[in-house]
Amino acid sequence: MSSSEDMSEEPTAQVVLEASGIRKSFAGVHALRGVDFRLRAGEVHALVGENGAGKSTLIKVLTGVYQPDDGELHYLGAPVSFARPAAAQEAGISTVYQEVNLVPSMTVAHNLYLGREPRSGFGLVDFRGMRRDAENLLEDLGIDVDPRRQLGSLGLGVQQMVAVARAVSADARVVIMDEPTSSLEPREVETLFELIRRLHERDVAVVYVSHRMEELFQICDAVTVLRDGRLVHSGPMYEMTRLELVSTMLGRPLSEVRREGTTAFGGDHETGSTALLRATGMSRRGVLGAVDLSVKPGEVLGLGGLLGSGRSETVKALVGLQSLDAGVIEVDGRTVRRGSAASAIRAGIVLVPEDRKAEGIIPHLSVRENIVLAALPRLSKAGIVSRARQDKVVATFMERLRIKASSPEQKVNELSGGNQQKVMLARWLAMSPKVLLLDEPTRGIDVGAKAEVQSLVDDLAEQGLGIILVSSDLEELVEGADRIVVLKDGSSVAVLTDSEVSVDGVMSAIAEGGADE
């Protein structure tokens, strides 16, 4: 989109939304300290920064969720202040917030049209019309889902696409997306980009937040970088290289960033000779066909496959969160009871789940409490919890994962989205398991912390843990894993070792896999 005509057009395009000198603090935490932001018609504007830099807060100020402590907003040239999200929406700003902001108990169609349902006579909601509209909209946008399905029964990626569909269908002048791709598969990302291109053609301004650098360069025209609540850079995208962007975000010299490369995984690991965990013939009607896998101590096993291939279900089954019809799971040669989370934990298998927000964060407890929760038995003697040992564990992880919080006692729901992810990650890591299952461990985490998570995974493998890694970021999967089991339609179809562990290797295994059956 950054073709040469665009470049010459950009500076003259109308400014639709402008924020100047925005300040916002929460009980002593300065989330924004005087930020300026200018959005022009038809541009795709990247808003980037580390976890906790203030991106989501800025978006919430722009859209009436929060009122700024200081500063001004101008929309279409006139000063405005949006008292509620509804006011911003009526003015033509529609937003996909970072958390999936839909109602899980309602259908897809309802979620698309809540608040603007088509009505027939007597002011009654016209369900048939609504379903038809929803079908047309989803088809037009290339999203494959039945609008009658209950939203909560769908995968996170599809839910996110529904949220995007709702935002773009509102016929807005500004569409804001806060990490829309955090739970999307590559194919869905393509669909999303196609949508964004169409918005661009219609001269709609788009604000785009993401921690995935390659996306920013693919789709964005302009970029604004925040660091610690301050504006550190704003300008056209083409003026920056990827490394420059990363170094501006992190506030570290270019040379240092260059040295670190794309992922922070080390090389292969010393692995033990006998399997630590072995699963054979895991199956569940309609979910898993036949999955076999094993992990040795010190090994990182990757699970490859497309959306719906059964990766998350496989790791859930290993910890007893997905019931199985058949299959044997053994740790150190001892059989673990199928479908029992308690016996999986006792055997030392721990899962960091994909949907960390829904599956485990306890919003009103502090960062410390959330981290030590699962590790309490290990940190206590005769039922008495040692506070000193707790503090030590918490301090280690907060530093290692760079969790940005005012103190360990801050409530976890006051943290930025990415920092909440890190807290959950810390909770499971603190359990010091034998086998660690990581489902999308770096989702929603900024580049700096991503590297930390990756090197932490490496360290853990070095210490002799068996690790199973699921990641839709192929590069991360390939660089992190020593061996990859490829899943297709709920069955394991290939095992890649040594030199086969490559992006191409995984792709071709997915393409060929199961064809000969």
Next chain:
Amino acid sequence: MSTSQQTRSGALAGLVQRHGALGVLVLLLVVGGLAFDTFLTAYNLGNLAVQASFLAVIALGMTMVIVSGGIDLSVGSVYALSGVLAAYSARWGPIAALLVPLAVAAAIGLVQGLLVGRAKLAPFIVTLGGLLFARGLLQFLTAEGSETYLVPRESAFLQLGQGSVLGVGVPVLIVVLLYAVGGIVLQRTRFGMRLFAIGGGEDAANLMGLPVTSTKVGVYVLSATLAGLAGTMNAAQLGSGVTVIGVGLELNAIAAVVIGGTLLAGGMGSVSGTLAGVALLFVIQDLINQVGGFNSNLQAVVSGAVLITVVVLQTLLSRARR
């Protein structure tokens, strides 16, 4: 992958969850009809329906409140207060006897709604306050219950509770009408959609730009007004304002709503289920009477057991649907 199979069993579970109360009700009617000659008679059922109508009206409002993720504990007190106000106002004519209690009830609902919706206080606490307030006001107005107001003998107001059209009691007709309208409001209007959205995810509803505050205020006004109407109907039926009624009635209403398949956590439910739930409570009570010889407390025991069974079933079913 046989996802169709999964959705089919999920749909079945959903069906049972929504219409389970109706199923059990039909079963009990058949069993009761076979066992007792006096059970399935127009006279007995007509009587039962009139008795059940007051709770039914209250439970309708409660359904909407619970769907929105709230709770209204004040309805029993508002019901009793309204009855006394109706009996008192009947001296000024039937219109006053109807409007005075409704206006007072709506005002109580408005205050509760503002406290819940605008001041964002917990509905449990706010409506518990409403319960005490209304009951206290009632005690004050009747000088601790020592004063009883009678509806004038010839007042047309009495028809609201005692009249009948084509052999069907007026209270029953009112219930039928209200549930028809209530069903449309909940399932087919934007207001209803908002209730489901707020109950299913209040933050999301707010971020979607739905008018959360006014919807909440509206639903508490509605609930209190319906409780007021139920009290008014009751006064018309009894011909006087009775101060001791309605104690714990809010719990019966909640029980009926939950038995009817409405999720106590909000976001899911139906008024038809609630109607079946109310009917079920009264049919159980009547069947126990028919058997005879039991302590009347046994009714509460059985109702309680039914409630727990339903809640356990609901939980299991909603797990099966995942």
